[in-house]
Amino acid sequence: MSLDVGVIGVGMIGQDHIRRLTHVLSGARVVAVTDSDLDRARTVADDLPGATVHGSGQELIDDPAVAAVLVTSWGPTHEEYVLAAIAAGKQVFVEKPLATTREACERIIDAEVAAGRRLVQVGFMRRYDPQYRAMKAVVTSGEIGVPLVVHAAHRNASVPDHYTADMVINDTVVHDVDTTRWLLDDEIVAVTVLKPRVSGRAAPGFQDPLVVLLETASGVLVDVEASVNVAYGYDIRGEILGEQGTVELSESAGAVVKTAGRVAGRVPVDWRERFERAFDVEFQEWVNAVRVGGPTGPSSWDGYAATVVCDAGAASLASGSREAVVLRDKPDLYKDA
Amino acid sequence: MSLDVGVIGVGMIGQDHIRRLTHVLSGARVVAVTDSDLDRARTVADDLPGATVHGSGQELIDDPAVAAVLVTSWGPTHEEYVLAAIAAGKQVFVEKPLATTREACERIIDAEVAAGRRLVQVGFMRRYDPQYRAMKAVVTSGEIGVPLVVHAAHRNASVPDHYTADMVINDTVVHDVDTTRWLLDDEIVAVTVLKPRVSGRAAPGFQDPLVVLLETASGVLVDVEASVNVAYGYDIRGEILGEQGTVELSESAGAVVKTAGRVAGRVPVDWRERFERAFDVEFQEWVNAVRVGGPTGPSSWDGYAATVVCDAGAASLASGSREAVVLRDKPDLYKDA
Amino acid sequence: MSLDVGVIGVGMIGQDHIRRLTHVLSGARVVAVTDSDLDRARTVADDLPGATVHGSGQELIDDPAVAAVLVTSWGPTHEEYVLAAIAAGKQVFVEKPLATTREACERIIDAEVAAGRRLVQVGFMRRYDPQYRAMKAVVTSGEIGVPLVVHAAHRNASVPDHYTADMVINDTVVHDVDTTRWLLDDEIVAVTVLKPRVSGRAAPGFQDPLVVLLETASGVLVDVEASVNVAYGYDIRGEILGEQGTVELSESAGAVVKTAGRVAGRVPVDWRERFERAFDVEFQEWVNAVRVGGPTGPSSWDGYAATVVCDAGAASLASGSREAVVLRDKPDLYKDA
């Protein structure tokens, strides 16, 4: 049987995931949608035979035809819908962030722990990228020894005018926070945000680039350069130095062309091009996993940790100082996951 | 609605495509299977809820529940099933070869032309590989100018003991025949098979490697090294030299690891690893295309041309001489395709 | 005419440069040597037809047969010999450091300024490496726009047991200090030393690796990872992010070998292998330049700035804090150089 999914929030991301569930992946279909803009919800539903349009997220969650919920609405609404899905005993995939405050994330953790089983997966898609997976496999194999230092860079060609340095932390660096925790199997205990020379391509008053230093419980030092106006393309870099070797994300340049004195490959235009495959795998694995039990991907705990680390990052951006990260105790539900 | 597919031949390849249609892709389901080994067909059907087991390919094709046919049986049986599908007016995807003789391929072309529309797609999956597509895009863009020379290599780590040099032509080099025709949009007019020093890893009496020279109608010279006992992995290489530049398949080495004085990446183990994504895209595009009209991938003409070129290759392997390739006139049905 | 060189200090480095001047380069010959170990000096001189052994550096400098002086003695003796060479009006090439204290460097600058012309060149050989030069050319061309962030790594396979974190700053990171100043044409104004997880391969009590943050006058942020027990080889990395592009040192892996599922290249064993060519070019350009006028390479000012920055690095290593770098005013002699 297909997994019958209801989608809350059908903006750009929501529509892209609906396309994915409907036209790319196996084993799922979208049976219900809602949105704060109901006209938009109706327009989207017109292309989904048999899909219901609900007047609210709660109504959609309560619909018995909805077996699992996909939350792709505006971040501040995530908590409400995730909690409602947990209350209804339904699986819920929520795009990052899990919730926008530490306290909201903790309420979700409490509810899920009370439910006694994992119901929530958070949309950190890099864990499904073939290159990150190859990197993780090398770390896990022990081939490079104990990790000591991580270098990462996250570069966007450009961002909308309303982008701020806080958003760089919360929407951009958050991915590096998650990959760091996942690759190293380690928690982050402190964050320091550094402010290099500002790019002339950044909007006035916007501190871009940033360099974010993350320290893990075991002492690994991670430097993340986040630059969101680099013009030349979308570029995600990562290297882990271990005690006896290193592993790096390779660059897949597509076809290699030699013309006019240059040997050249392609740099991806944007995150869609770079991570298209990761999104597909992420959702297919979620669909497969929830049909046979429960999710195996990033958990509420991962969403909570990311939010708390990003909070510390925002604090450091404001204070100019190193900010410690303090997490609550990790419930058993999230151990060995 | 899903595309309801019947599968003739459920050996290794057939089962892999059933898995793909059932668990990976969107918009298709397998509703019927058959095999020369009916027990095997029944075992496969046990995992396919609602699927019928038919006693023969003809019976499966005649089943009104079957909207489209997938032929993954033994090569010599392809002609019969493809002709039957055409006769039934059903779409048919046939793994290469289209048929094992020039005459059989011509009978299929005649039948399809008589039907007046494309019903057949042949399984040349490299056209769906992201790297080959990037290469094709560069050629089409005119960036490297008119193609002059193509270098290709097709290397397998090892082959089963029963493999012969004829099989290298028909099962291995056939892919390079198709990619050459497709990349250059040009027909092959002559084939010469050269016999380098034999690998000590080849079975006794087996001429491995081969170097196959293809000449196209517009004069492009293509050298294809086919080596099927290279031990180190599965390696597919390609470069096109044009009048003002070149384009090469890049190597995607996954994570780059530095240990013990070496910087190293991964070489794929086999064709499954290398072309897994290409197979997925190939079938998804076929499913999408036949649901809205007809196939857009490799046609009966492509299957015919490949078979005729490989016949000439086998003749050259035996004669030691250059063998001309003569094709019949191309029916209008296959022009602009 | 050849440039007649006298060499003070004929340990490992001194002997290597004597070999270079005698057997590799054009236009120079070694006519005199001295060393704190006179027996060693005599042994070295035995292979240099016509070379004189002097009892002291001062005596060598005073020898009218000596046209130019090469100082490759122990660091703390550099000041004395460089000052003596300046006093004698002779060209002097001094291996880094120019001198071991800020004050000593300033005395050298004062003496050279009083002499009214450049007599001193400091041995920062990376400026002569083909890859660094290609990187510098890209920065200078404006192709990547104004530099914003620099990432660098300096890795040694191993170090002798007596190595300390202070030596990592003064002997290892000093090269990155110089390349940063040269590549960016900018002075360093602050240093912060960070202490990642310690490698199990480091000697007990040795903080290895370090991450050293350099800030330049124009705000560029530079992170330098210095790891001297990485086991896998000698690895020098560098990337400059500019406003509209990046430039990276490429990796020259020599021959690319595919065996046993891996595609692999070579990582250099040590600095000799990696920078052999840079040393050759450095000395040839010095010989050529001093024969026709004066040195064009790294100046006393460069040696002074490097020493002051490394002092701040050592202070930061001890304090755990960001340490400002304050340089004296730059004499006209060193402008436009």
Add this chain to the structure above:
Amino acid sequence: MSLDVGVIGVGMIGQDHIRRLTHVLSGARVVAVTDSDLDRARTVADDLPGATVHGSGQELIDDPAVAAVLVTSWGPTHEEYVLAAIAAGKQVFVEKPLATTREACERIIDAEVAAGRRLVQVGFMRRYDPQYRAMKAVVTSGEIGVPLVVHAAHRNASVPDHYTADMVINDTVVHDVDTTRWLLDDEIVAVTVLKPRVSGRAAPGFQDPLVVLLETASGVLVDVEASVNVAYGYDIRGEILGEQGTVELSESAGAVVKTAGRVAGRVPVDWRERFERAFDVEFQEWVNAVRVGGPTGPSSWDGYAATVVCDAGAASLASGSREAVVLRDKPDLYKDA
């Protein structure tokens, strides 16, 4: 003592080697020059303090001040000067070709054998290129097993208008003939020249590119693409497939630049840029070797074999057929060399 060299022929190549011996390398000086254009010889000598201008090659060879002879005159004159040098018992470095006919090469071999020791080195500089040397080291190590197939390409951006396909064989492919023999330690026994589609950039009537097939005594098949109007730069490619692996020349792209959606490196402009280092090493090793005994580089036998193979190539270019290569017996003087 320096090696005192007399140079016969001071055109572009001769002048470049004079610059090398005078300003780049150690241990040699140019003491005499001559040229068919004596004014040119005098102009060149003006920059060489103490150098004599001779009225003929024979006179130069007879000059007791000349210890070794460098022949960089027009190819058809090589035989005369090499034989004269041998007669005078002097070392001679001759740019390729050793001589322009098989018979002339044989006369040189006879003379050198009669002299009883190696006096001749031929200018095949690729043997001194770091990348070719790395490739040779891999083959020799046995890491890739017994060689089976070699792929090579030799591409020039453009050639002068008077260039012909015969010159492509004799001046361009001759290098691949030598590297093949040297890398494989094997003789070439047959040559077939193939004629791909002609580049629109080639002069009217000029067959460019060519693909030249070489067969070795042990059965290795070598395909050499020679294209001399590729526009995009100078590109030398090589790969050796062995029984259990491959080795390829790596591409050294200098700095890697990312701008405007591309990741790009540099392709060399011409052979000077690509092989500058190889020429330097070649001459330094020749100078070093002849000062202590005799040459260790490419011998008269290598020059002879290359000429005979190129003759067969020119015959195949004319005949369109495979042409066998027959060499005389190899004198003992050239064994184990």
